[in-house]
Amino acid sequence: MFEAVIALCISLSDGPCRDHLLPGYEATTQAECITSLEARPPDLKVFEGLAVQSDPNCTEAGETLRVVEIAPGVFVHMGAVEEPDHSNRGDVTNLGFIVGDTSVAVIDTGTARWMGEALWRSIRQRTDKPATHVVLTHMHPDHVLGAGPFVEAGAKVIGHKNLSRALSDRQANYLESLTRLVGAADMLGTRAVPVDIAVEEQFEIDLGNRKLVFRAWPMAHTGSDLTVLDQQTKTLFAGDLVFDRHTPALDGRLRGWRAVLSEMESIELARVVPGHGGPSLEWPLGAAPMTRYLEVLETDTRTAIEAGQRLGEAVKVIGRSEKSLWALFQAYNPRNATVAFTELEWE
Structure with a gap:
């Protein structure tokens, strides 16, 4: 090729x-x-x-991303459970695509343009059907910044109604930070893309005898979380509403995330693709570690507040019983504790 x-x-x-x-x-x-x-x-x-x-x-043709077919026509690339750096080149996120009879939908595109290019080639190895839609599950840069090649090929971008504003406010900082962490060469050509279809509640597309249902959630992991349900295989791409092995990252509202996850657990699904880890999880069994972690985070935070602890003291103890159960705990748990404390002390 x-x-x-x-x-x-x-x-x-x-x-x-x-x-x-x-x-x-x-x-x-x-x-x-x-x-x-x-x-x-x-x-x-x-x-x-x-x-x-x-x-x-x-x-x-250049490099591709390794993908696995987790259900008929549903493919996932599993990123490393690591922080983005020069070694992994920012490849730290799960990406996917779904092939219908007439077209393809891409779910998340990675940290940098090179990842979008490599994912494009992985798709072209398996089908010549056009990639008509790119779905961005939320605002974090490791999920959205590789979309350029797909947009240039004519794909429409689907995202939460809050995604455009969130990216506009943050993209300059995201690009500066990732250029430092990953390296200027691997970040060359990387840019945020505009959202063409902003989902307020639900939206559907048909890839050809294959219906996908998109749902915009209230503030949880972030304020721009969107899930993708492949009705044919009952596979849900959850973005970062679900983490596996990687310590969850709270950039929204703790109580909102717990409520969203509880509602998601009631949905009849065959499998869920988390934003990190996996590449797919049984459902609702796969939600158990997340549910436990968020419950511990809330319980410990309330205990610290009731004890009159200051934030600096509280972050050292909130969630520490979970330390051995998650990767990157020291990188993310103190941030989560800070967000949770700020939210709950003023309720």
Whole structure:
């Protein structure tokens, strides 16, 4: 398989540089790819601000993401249960796609453009059906910043009604932080994309004899949480409303998250794809660790408040009974305790 790429740099004088995928020019031979590129020159305005090192050209297809088929036509890439860094290149999130009779929906796109490109190739290895929709489950950058290649290929972006504002407020900080953590080369070409379909409550699409149902939830993990239900296989992509092994990250409202998770547990499902870990969980059994953690977080926080502890003292003890049960506990639990304490002390 051959594809079209263009070499772009931060600066032609000292780089870094990286080949960027131009989606939609895939062909079985290089000659066919070149013919397609000449017949339909790509719009390069999306790369404004980067320096062009060479004209678009056709080369053998680049790296892909490893995916597993967890149900017929439902594929998941499981990211590392780690913080984003130079070693993992930001590949720390579960991504997925669902193939219908006529089209494909992509669920989350990763931390950087290179991940969206690699996911695109993984899809193209399995089907030539168009990727018509990209679903972004919430505002966190490890889920949304790889969407560029899909949008350039014509996909519509679906997100929670609050997603656009949340990304607009945070994207500059997200990109600055991730460039430092992951590296400038792997973050080249990365950008937030606009939301085309803002879901207020529920929304449905049909991929061809395959209906997907999207639900926007009240404030929980964040204020922009959206789930995706594949009705055919009863598979729910939960985004970060569900964590597995990775310490949950509270960036919204603790009581809201507990209420949402309780409601989700009552839904009849075959499996759930968490935002981290997995790649799929039995349901509702798979919710048990999350349910326990959030209950402990609330109970410990209330105990600390009732004892008159200050925030600085409380964060050292809230949730500590869960320490051995979760990865990245020290990175996330103190933050969770801070958010929970701030929420509950003024109720």
